[in-house]
């Protein structure tokens with residue numbers, strides 16, 4: 001008789017096989033499902049990383065490089081991270097020198113012009129450094145005629161040299177002294193006083209507010225100059241308002257804002273106002289009401305046509321007189337020293353339309369030209385007030401005719 005009344009051994013064996021088979025099939029199904037799910041995750045990670053992808057996008061937007069080339073450079077871009085009240089140890093500002101250091105590190109005109117050996121100045125300097133006299137007269141003549149001084153200036157200088165006696169013409173020191181004297185007289189004729197002390201010279205800051213309108217073609221250096229100028233004025237404890245009057249180019253406002261943050265002065269760009277005259281008008285109203293010392297007004301350098309630009313600028317100038325009859329106290333044209341005789345032409349046109357009170361000559365560092373400084377004084381009698389000698393905030397100097405002439409001729413100041 002079978003001791004197990006429930007199941008005989010053959011049936012039990014079969015049952016075990018059936019259970020094992022089911023378990024294997026179940027395992028296989030689970031395996032296929034898991035593998036499928038893993039593959040889907042791999043192909044489409046966004047399904048499982050929605051939040052990081054969004055924050056990534058925001059971050060990318062924040063660090064997108066600003067469109068203006070100048071903003072890619074240290075002085076203009078970094079200020080956003082350096083608010084006036086930032087602690088000195090703020091890590092974002094660690095790579096930026098302090099304004100004080102930048103001012104201290106800025107060069108003299110002579111140093112900035114060291115790299116201009118091939119320029120008109122460099123060639124003239126070279127002639128006077130080498131005292132083998134005899135053929136000097138001809139060489140000077142050649143250098144002058146191939147310079148960007150402009151024909152009127154060259155004629156004036158040459159006729160002065162021609163007056164010299166035969167022996168004087170072969171004396172390097174006499175030639176040099178004669179040219180020096182004539183250059184200085186040309187600058188005197190344009191009423192360019194020598195700067196005194198630390199101030200950026202002879203610009204009208206005695207009215208409160210003093211309104212300075214900055215004009216010139218695109219790329220000449222208007223916005224950069226305003227940035228440098230505002231820092232200089234702030235250093236002299238002037239309360240400065242910078243108005244974003246170049247409403248034509250989208251990037252112009254942000255470039256200017258970055259400079260004002262670096263210079264730690266107030267930026268004025270009313271939301272949604274696209275008319276530059278309205279910006280200028282409102283800026284002067286604000287400056288008057290809030291006791292600002294100086295208002296700097298940036299302007300567009302190009303509109304649809306040159307005639308449009310001039311009309312627009314005339315209007316900007318006109319509307320300000322409704323708030324302050326004598327405004328703008330200075331209308332300064334910014335000219336790129338590299339543009340040679342074109343700079344003279346630009347100055348002529350702007351002067352005719354706006355009545356300029358002075359010139360800011362930029363990029364004197366490393367220019368192969370620069371003789372235009374003399375041409376401006378000789379032909380237009382517009383005083384050169386400031387010179388730009390680099391892209392740093394301290395690279396703006398009061399123009400000194402004496403220093404300029406000395407560096408042309410390779411003399412110590």
Ligand SMILES: Nc1nc2c(ncn2[C@@H]2O[C@H](COP(=O)(O)OP(=O)(O)O)[C@@H](O)[C@H]2O)c(=O)[nH]1
Nearest residue numbers: 218219220221222223224362363388389390391
């Ligand atoms: N080397 C040098 N570059 C300058 C000087 N002034 C301006 N720049 C550069 O000239 C370019 C145009 O300047 P920007 O101020 O935007 O000109 P804007 O169009 O007249 O406002 C920028 O890349 C500036 O960094 C200067 O004195 N020296």
Ligand SMILES: [Mg+2]
Nearest residue numbers: 222223246252
């Ligand atoms: Mg600009």
